[in-house]
Amino acid sequence: MSTSNDILVRCRGVTKQYKKGETLVTPLESLDLDVPRGDFLAMMGPSGSGKTTLLNLLSGIDQPTSGTIEFDGMEIQDLPRRKLAGWRARHVGYIFQLYHLVPVLTAFENVELPLLLDDMSRRDRRERVEAALSLVGLADRVHHYPRELSGGQEQRVAIARALVADPALLVADEPTGDLDREAADAILGLLQTLVREQHKTVVMVTHDPRAADAAMRILHLEKGRLQEAAV
Amino acid sequence: MSLRVLLNLVPLAAKQLYRHRIRTLLTVAGIGAGMFLFSLVESMQQAVAGATEANAEDVTLVVYRENRFCPSTSRLPIYYEDEIRKIPGVREVIPIQITVNNCGASLDIITFRGVPPNRLPSYAPEIEVIAGSLEEWGRIDDGALVGRTFAQKRGLAPGEAFEAAGVRVRVAGIIDSPYPQDNNVAYVHLPFLQQASRRGLGEVTQFNVRVSNAEQVERVANAIDERFASSEEPTHTQPEKAFFAQTARELIELTGFTRWIGLGAVIAVLGLVANAVLLVVRTRIRENAVLQTLGYPDPAVGWLVLLEGMLLGMAGGLLGTGGAMGFLAAARITFGNEGQVLAVLADPTILVRGLLLALGLGALAALYPAWIAVRNPIVESLRS
Numbered sequence: 001m002s003t004s005n006d007i008l009v010r011c012r013g014v015t016k017q018y019k020k021g022e023t024l025v026t027p028l029e030s031l032d033l034d035v036p037r038g039d040f041l042a043m044m045g046p047s048g049s050g051k052t053t054l055l056n057l058l059s060g061i062d063q064p065t066s067g068t069i070e071f072d073g074m075e076i077q078d079l080p081r082r083k084l085a086g087w088r089a090r091h092v093g094y095i096f097q098l099y100h101l102v103p104v105l106t107a108f109e110n111v112e113l114p115l116l117l118d119d120m121s122r123r124d125r126r127e128r129v130e131a132a133l134s135l136v137g138l139a140d141r142v143h144h145y146p147r148e149l150s151g152g153q154e155q156r157v158a159i160a161r162a163l164v165a166d167p168a169l170l171v172a173d174e175p176t177g178d179l180d181r182e183a184a185d186a187i188l189g190l191l192q193t194l195v196r197e198q199h200k201t202v203v204m205v206t207h208d209p210r211a212a213d214a215a216m217r218i219l220h221l222e223k224g225r226l227q228e229a230a231v
Numbered sequence: 232m233s234l235r236v237l238l239n240l241v242p243l244a245a246k247q248l249y250r251h252r253i254r255t256l257l258t259v260a261g262i263g264a265g266m267f268l269f270s271l272v273e274s275m276q277q278a279v280a281g282a283t284e285a286n287a288e289d290v291t292l293v294v295y296r297e298n299r300f301c302p303s304t305s306r307l308p309i310y311y312e313d314e315i316r317k318i319p320g321v322r323e324v325i326p327i328q329i330t331v332n333n334c335g336a337s338l339d340i341i342t343f344r345g346v347p348p349n350r351l352p353s354y355a356p357e358i359e360v361i362a363g364s365l366e367e368w369g370r371i372d373d374g375a376l377v378g379r380t381f382a383q384k385r386g387l388a389p390g391e392a393f394e395a396a397g398v399r400v401r402v403a404g405i406i407d408s409p410y411p412q413d414n415n416v417a418y419v420h421l422p423f424l425q426q427a428s429r430r431g432l433g434e435v436t437q438f439n440v441r442v443s444n445a446e447q448v449e450r451v452a453n454a455i456d457e458r459f460a461s462s463e464e465p466t467h468t469q470p471e472k473a474f475f476a477q478t479a480r481e482l483i484e485l486t487g488f489t490r491w492i493g494l495g496a497v498i499a500v501l502g503l504v505a506n507a508v509l510l511v512v513r514t515r516i517r518e519n520a521v522l523q524t525l526g527y528p529d530p531a532v533g534w535l536v537l538l539e540g541m542l543l544g545m546a547g548g549l550l551g552t553g554g555a556m557g558f559l560a561a562a563r564i565t566f567g568n569e570g571q572v573l574a575v576l577a578d579p580t581i582l583v584r585g586l587l588l589a590l591g592l593g594a595l596a597a598l599y600p601a602w603i604a605v606r607n608p609i610v611e612s613l614r615s
Contacts, residue, residue: 056610059524061523061524061609061610061613062608062609062610081528081529082528082529082530085523085526085527085528085529086526086528088524088525088526089525089526089527090526092526094524094525096521100517100518100521102246102247102518103250104246104247104249104250105243105246109243109246113243113522113525114525114526116236116239116240116243117236117239117526117527117528117531118236119233119235119236161525165526
């Protein structure tokens with residue numbers, strides 16, 4: 001059984017509602033969830049089940065209508081926009097399905113992006129970026145532009161960008177959704193390595209059961225509620 | 232956000248501009264055209280201001296014949312010199328003969344100033360002979376000391392001869408003066424010019440009078456005019472700049488109108504930058520949301536957009552203002568009226584002012600796009 005110190009993210013009674021025209025949409029309703037440190041959690045469910053909404057709430061790019069979200073003991077649901085940005089920069093790495101790299105920047109420069117906000121020396125930045133790119137196996141692609149990389153390599157760069165500020169939590173929205181099987185397996189293997197060796201906590205949204213199998217836990221969401229959990 | 236972080240964002244902003252190269256180039260060219268116009272107008276305004284706005288150090292009076300149309304139509308007996316010299320407060324008097332090729336408003340005025348050869352150094356101690364020599368000028372009767380701008384414009388060098396306004400002279404030297412208008416004239420011997428312009432040796436067109444101090448300028452001017460009020464050739468005495476302001480009234484009004492052209496150019500620059508940055512921001516809504524997801528606070532994203540506007544402004548400002556300075560340096564534009572010549576010069580202060588203005592306009596124009604870039608919730612922008 002997990003103690004409260006082992007829990008990195010704790011959601012209690014989290015509801016998210018928004019208006020779409022005249023209709024009130026509730027993608028998440030009274031959700032309770034604990035994510036222990038070092039967990040690799042996959043969230044599955046049909047489209048519109050609320051998994052991406054939950055991911056957005058956990059990563060602090062959206063805020064719940066009600067309920068609490070604690071990260072490492074600190075409630076983040078009511079943080080003002082600017083503080084939330086600072087919190088994200090320190091604690092969360094976000095991996096997008098379509099990588100979202102800046103096309104005019106090299107792999108190095110893309111990974112460097114989160115560090116530009118820090119008052120660190122250029123040398124320190126370079127060391128951290130090179131370490132992150134080495135970790136994802138792209139030490140030899142440092143000066144390549146996204147157009148010169150394969151989809152799998154682009155996603156590795158995106159993972160390095162998520163890792164470079166050394167956040168405790170990595171959230172991944174369909175990280176293998178745009179990749180072929182081989183590249184997808186390599187990315188999932190990389191995420192497992194990050195959990196195992198770098199002690200990162202990963203929350204991943206996926207439609208792909210094979211991808212979900214790489215996780216330590218699988219949660220199913222349906223109509224904004226947790227349906228079942230599998231190990 | 233610290234200055235260091237801000238500086239970190241500059242290369243990123245530059246690369247974003249490079250990403251839309253054609254749009255960036257067209258925008259910079261547009262800003263350049265606007266700033267070119269602005270800088271030309273500013274240079275013209277500065278030339279007029281320099282020639283017409285009196286200051287506390289102005290102690291030179293010019294005595295013309297009353298109701299003269301043009302300096303060359305002013306006829307004053309040369310013996311007035313001794314009378315003027317007797318007036319208290321007068322430090323120096325020099326008789327001058329002016330001959331011009333065109334008395335109307337013109338972009339191509341050639342002015343000869345005939346001065347007694349032995350008195351040029353005391354009349355204009357500030358001038359420096361940069362080619363040829365003063366001695367050579369003193370030695371040859373038809374010698375001319377040609378102003379630097381005049382010489383460059385006509386490609387003149389010491390030893391060469393040229394003819395203008397019916398006067399043929401030999402270049403004895405090239406001079407440089409801190410007063411721009413003096414670099415557009417040719418100094419010749421007074422007797423030579425009097426004869427060459429068929430005036431006769433007893434007449435000059437004007438007297439330039441140096442007064443002991445600025446407080447006495449008005450009193451001395453009145454005293455001179457009173458002294459000759461009942462003479463056959465009554466005088467009208469004013470500071471040199473006041474004469475120019477009076478005679479070049481139309482030119483001043485015209486250059487005043489050009490302020491509107493300058494303002495139009497500034498507004499055009501503002502619109503161009505705003506349009507370019509807004510287009511860029513609208514195509515990058517998702518990308519900005521990605522930056523926000525990575526932890527970029529709203530001010531950082533906003534600054535990124537502002538920096539793009541400032542870089543556009545800076546590049547356009549360099550192109551336009553630098554181009555205008557280069558053009559003025561190469562074209563050596565002069566214009567004038569009634570024999571008074573104005574040089575529109577490439578002034579470094581206008582370059583600096585133009586660059587700062589372009590930078591400020593870039594930032595101002597990017598304010599609204601910067602707000603557009605950060606106003607929406609991140610999730611909404613990521614979905615766009």
